[in-house]
Amino acid sequence: MTYSKSIETKLNGATPDQFYKIFREQASLLRGICSEIVNDIQLADGTKTWKAAPGNRKWIHYSIAPSGNVMKVKDEVETVDDPTKTISFKVLTGAIRDNIIGFKLEVSDDNIARWTVAYTNAAPDDYLNLLESISKTVDNYYAQLN
Numbered sequence: 001m002t003y004s005k006s007i008e009t010k011l012n013g014a015t016p017d018q019f020y021k022i023f024r025e026q027a028s029l030l031r032g033i034c035s036e037i038v039n040d041i042q043l044a045d046g047t048k049t050w051k052a053a054p055g056n057r058k059w060i061h062y063s064i065a066p067s068g069n070v071m072k073v074k075d076e077v078e079t080v081d082d083p084t085k086t087i088s089f090k091v092l093t094g095a096i097r098d099n100i101i102g103f104k105l106e107v108s109d110d111n112i113a114r115w116t117v118a119y120t121n122a123a124p125d126d127y128l129n130l131l132e133s134i135s136k137t138v139d140n141y142y143a144q145l146n
Helices: 016-025 027-033 125-145
Strands: 003-010 038-044 057-064 069-081 086-094 100-108 112-119
Touching: 003 125, 016 027, 016 100, 016 125, 027 038, 027 125, 069 100, 100 125, 112 125
Parallel strands: none
Antiparallel strands: 003 112, 038 057, 057 069, 069 086, 086 100, 100 112
16 A cells, blocks of 8 residues: 655745755755755766756655765656646665655745655655655755845
């Protein structure tokens, strides 16, 4: 059986379009913006562009606080819907694959970034907290720019 759980972040610094664009077209910037969380990010399996499109794949290496352990995840874009600012990803490999099937980002026009994680066993609270930390860091980055 598959379950899902979501976490929301109110965007105070980034506009919905700015926030969505990072994950839609500029994921390579996450290493610089979220350097304490994202250790590395690379295109994978012949993917040639950072623009999210179905079938595009990437590796992300995350640092898990407070342990500092590195979690490596390979994901694949399943769907992109620009009018609703929604991108869904499938988890292909990594330690989280035992429990997490995929995740989805939805950015609403009322300045909310919502991550939803699909999982099979234990609630993925650690992974949701990681996504929330990334969201807050990206939002703070734009707060400093705007």
